[in-house]
Amino acid sequence: MCNTCIASIVYCIVQTINYIFLIFVPSETSDVACQWRGYFGYMSISAATYSYLIQAISRLFFSKFSTKYPWLITFKTHYYLILTHWIVVLIIPLSSVITKDIYFRPGLLCWVPLKIKNGSKRAEMILNTVNDKRDLEVFRNIVILLSIYITGGIPTLIFLLFTIEISYLAGIVTFTLAVTVEKICTILLDRELRQVVWNIIFSRNRVTPFENTITLTRHRVNFRRS
Incomplete structure (x- = not known):
């Protein structure tokens, strides 16, 4: 769960930075910088997604194999799982910086663009307007979630800085x-x-269970016969 929380925090931070560049720093038009923002965006999504897979594997080890293979539930094994998780999520989005699929587009996030054939300019303008509203809403949601994670980690940060026991608890x-x-x-x-x-x-x-309905009907029939 700690790994999932860290991955979620990374996701919130990366997406917040991407939306800051989109909304407040429109003058940054470099394609290379856009590719790296796209890379970290896809990386953070992969990190948060695959962290749940690591959770599932860990719970499988504890529930099914803890008796037969006790080494699977050790910290060392879980360190290797977490290390593998982060290596994989760093490799998966490498195509974002290797290829030229991501490039700067005014008013849009640095993702691989969706190619629409035979699209009119009016449809494109409507789509951009909808995207702008959605981007602002997503940005608001990410800031709220990031604030929650930061608030939850403040006592731990205080303990690390000042070694106050009550902060640890x-x-x-x-x-x-x-x-x-x-x-x-x-x-x-x-x-x-x-x-x-x-x-x-x-x-x-x-919803009434089908079996209970049949049983109740049989009891009523037997009662009437008797």
Whole structure:
């Protein structure tokens, strides 16, 4: 989980920097710099995504192989897992800087561009307007999530700087609490995800198990016969 938190923080920082360049530093038009921003953008996404795979592998080791292969649950094994994870996510997006697929485009993030055939200028203008609104919304969400992670790590930072014992104890709580709050905010900030969760929690259609319905019907029939 700690590796996932670090990967999430890296993702938030990288995407925040990318949006700062997009919104506040439009004068930076270098294709090389844009390629590197695209590289770190794809790298941060891969890091956050594959960190959940590392979590799944770790839990598999603890639940299935801890008795037969106790060395799989040691810190050394997990250090190798984390090291492999970061090596892989650093290699995956290398094509962003090796090829020329990413180049500077005014008002757009440094991603591999989507090629639209037979598109009109009006459709392109509408698409750019929608992208601008979406970029601002995503930037706001990333800043909120990054602030949550930074706040959760403040007690640990205080402990590392001043060696205050109560800060260490508070850091254990706030770090886990920050992850929980981040997940809740992710649901609240995503309109579609929020709607799905709302429908699940407040669903009025109660599902009756099929087997229980058959059993109840049989009891009623037997009661009438008797």
